[in-house]
Amino acid sequence: MLRTFLAMIAAAMSVATHAQVYPTKPVRVIVPFATGGPDTVARLVCAELSNRWGQPFVIENRPAANGIVGHEATARAAPDGYTIMVTSSGFVVAPSVYKKLPYDTERDFAPVTNIARNLGIFVVVNPSVPAKNLKEFIAWAKDPANKVSYSSPGIGNTLHLIGELFNARAGVKMVHVPYKGGGPAVAAVMSGEVQAMMAPAQLAIANVRGGKLRALAYSLPERSAALPDVPTAKEAGLDGFELDGGWFGMFAPANTPPEIVGRLQKEVRDIVMQGAMHDKLLQLGFGPVGDSPAQFKRFVSEEIRKYAEMAKLAHIEPE
DSSP states (O other): OHHHHHHHHHHHHHHHHHHHHOOSSOEEEEESSSSSHHHHHHHHHHHHHHHHHSSOEEEEEOOOGGGHHHHHHHHHSOSSSSEEEEEETHHHHHHHHOSOOSSOTTTSEEEEEEEEEEOOEEEEEOTTSSOOSHHHHHHHHTOGGGOOEEEESSTTOHHHHHHHHHHHHHTOOOEEEEOSSHHHHHHHHHHTSSSEEEEEHHHHHHHHHTTSSEEEEESSSSOOSSSTTSOBTTTTTOOSOOOOOOEEEEEEETTOOHHHHHHHHHHHHHHHTSHHHHHHHHHTTEEEOOOOHHHHHHHHHHHHHHHHHHHHHTTOOOO
16 A cells, blocks of 8 residues: 555656656647637747746647648647647637548647637728729629639638628528638738638738728727728628637647646646737737636637537538
8 A cells, every 4th residue: 555655646746747847858739720810829829838938839730621730630639748839719610511530629639728819800801993982892792793702711711601601691692712810811812812810819900901801890899990991790790700719729738747737727827818918919809718728628629619509500511
């Protein structure tokens, strides 16, 4: 009995010591997309983690299969804290739009923290689109001769689902065109490759101000302080389109020591909720969160169910 008790104490001390000195080598940070929200958030936060802890947090972009490749790589990595992931809320949409995933969204990951959320979605179009407001755009999009399409960061991405929700609410049938990240998706609208996008604030604001995009509506109940001339969807005549537009969270492989998960969360929260980084995220259209692992785990489970209901409403059949 004494030997077993001493072994348990030694194991506990070993884990605590491991967490205390973590990290002692570079940390791989998988981002399952190219440019866009999760990449921006990851680079901002991980640069500060590197500065604070004296070890490189190396971003590894894996933009394939709407994040599934990066998610699987994270799930299969050693649970030692040296592989983590920053992804978008498309992570919780995937179970509703794919019949089979190579991982279990709730079982194979350790939620660390919800780093930040999107501050609303703008319905944006290429400036060449003849519609000057949302009602005109909906009427224009209903004409099959116009062959209207919209972009998103990938099949099953949150913005894809929001696009289909827009189709359902507006009674239109815009064709979805997936890209490998938010950056390529918004670039497609600006070039005229597609006509529209449901764009988060960080992709919309600067491009609307620069005349590269036209914003027709905003998805939160109150107008955006950054673009106060853009009406809310309700003001523009579209009901049932109030939503924040997703979030960006940090995960580790399942069974990563809770001491390491907790240390990551506390440091990330400190980074995003204070000073210059907090202000920077707000300026880019992100709302800092930094919740606890337990809170984030509950949130992820709730989001999976919420988006499953939204997928049914938008008539998305699993592929």
